[in-house]
Amino acid sequence: MDVALDSLRFIDLSTSSIIFLFIVGFIGGLVSGFIGSGGAFVLTPGMMSLGVPGTVAVASNMCHKFPKALVGAIKRFRYGQVDIKLGLVMAVSAGVGVQFGIKLQRIILEKWGQSGSNLYVSLSFVAVLILVGGYVFYDAMTADKSGKPKPGVSLAQRLQKIELWPMMTFKTAGVRISMWFTIPVGLATGMLAATIAVGGFVGVPGMIYIIGCSGLVASATELVIAFVMGLGGTVNWAMHGMVDIRLTVIILAGSLLGVQLGAIGTTIVKESLIKFVMGSIMLIVAVSRGLAVPKYLAELGLMDVDPGTVSIMDKASFLIMCAALTFGALIILGSMYKARKANAAEEEREAIVRV
Template identity: 45%
Template sequence: MAGAVEIPAAAEAIKFIAMTPKTALSLFGIGLVGGVLSGFLGSGGAFIMTPAMMSMGIPGIMAVAANITHKFGKAIMGAKKHSEFGNVDMRMGLVMFVALFAGVKVAVSMNKGVLEKMGAAGSNLYISVMFVAILTWVSWFMYRDIKRQRNGAAENASGKGSTLTEKIRNINLPPMVHFKVAGVRASLWLALLVGFATGFLAGTIGVGGFIGVPAMIYLLGIPTYVAAGTELFLAIFSGAQGAFLYALNGYVDIRITLFLYLGSLIGVNLGAIGTRVVRGSQIKLVMVSIIVMVALSRAAMVPVYLSDMGRIAMSHSMHDMVTLLSNIFLYGSGLVGVGLIMMWILQAYRRAEKQEKSEVGVSSQAAR
């Protein structure tokens, strides 16, 4: 293919898809849904977008490349919006910068190595297994936290407690850095670890925020809104580096990236507005719901990719049925997430309107 670097063992993995009107509209829709969720959660949208592109027949490594490339522009817009709301801790973002770059570099090298040795199906399998492992851990971790809070064991004002994450958060390992916007004081090494993990996952599956955001919240003690905004600020750098590295190897289809970006520009602004009217506990609930459904979607595809590699036998009918089940979980997660966000935003504005009318009525009576 013109303009692409030859990859001997995986030539089939770098074929561009036919860009029909239906494909373009689907990519725009994926970008729109992903943008709403990313603007609202600081993550979430991107880890729906990579599997959604794979379900369209785009090779996993190209889906990751398109996702991380489009994140560069989207992150600039999202970070700007969150910055206007005071949700971005620039100092934390700059502290994590070096570790973030190292994580992306390692991840891209590993993705390329898997593709060359195992082909397109092996690459898809590797990316899906990474999704399942990480999403399962994150969903269990966050569900346990939500359940503990509902049982009356919510975090106290000082952020101290007996859980493992709270013990890690309170480790006094010099040098300690004060992050003014986030209102926390944390170890530099812990911040760098979070930065590396965020970069590694961004380079591996196209999104690092669903590790970065929870890690900032639970390990560094950062408020939910600031964590979401700061992750989008970090995504500017991980997106730029990931786009550069994947483009060098011929994995970036700029057409896919542009359609994702157009949808995301609209969605990310809607999602960011939602953070101003929705409680932090609701944000966590949306994130857990989406994570669980996407994890189930990727888990369902594992036997499909093993069949494509010739490792297990699977009939065509079973192959199609499992793929359909995976898509139901995948697209259902996006619909559930965006639906909840829009419902809560409308409820918040209705409450605001009722309160405004009530205040006007009281003022009118007082004037009489």
């Protein structure tokens, strides 16, 4: 059975569905430009909440990702935030991870069907979002008022002291570290990008806490990696008929608008806010996907759940997803407005002083 064609029965492209997908794409792009993630932890669950099969949501998301990532990378390169060398080095190992991840997803789909694939995607989301989101949120909350983390020797600083050939220097990131420490981060980023359409919320924290990049450079450089992974992964997924171009076009249209605003936001807000937004959205989305798990367990015959209960949990999952989207958009846009207002007031005061 062609899963991509079968997806036509799952999604109703009514006016409301198109508007919802466009908004999801816009906020996904906003988040992508702001924190460097491809926004998949918003987009994939958003599509699945409408009934799109996990594999189709992953493949269609990846298809829209690489042009959006290219736009964001160019925008932030002009701001001097992208480390091209680091991005290309990590893209190599990420590319290997992508191919492995696609193979794993296909094995799950063939053995347990669409319900098994949906369960795998949802459980993976919950596990990774709680783990990474919780750590990032904690780090943001324990930073001092200036947005800088509390003093101490970080894991990245310890790794940078290990002289393991070949050592590589990344000028924009201001980091000198062994190439071997970049490989696990790249592999994990690529594998997750291919299997559950995520990558940025592993790649960005990985570059911050393992390699030692600043939040701004890590989030910008991740866009380069996302472009390379997205291009290669899309070709592979499309060859297996998993890409639903309708979904891709709709979310891409919204994303291209959002990513521009998100990239601008990184130049006028504190770095700790980027981490706060990233961690908060991850934890909210984790709750949303967690509520969908019993439905897939019931479909596989692994849990006896009342249909009424499943319906309620489905609706709750969708509403929480909407809450996550709204929360992220309001925080990012609100912070940008406050920062611009403060900058304008400062410029006005300087003008008065000069007069």
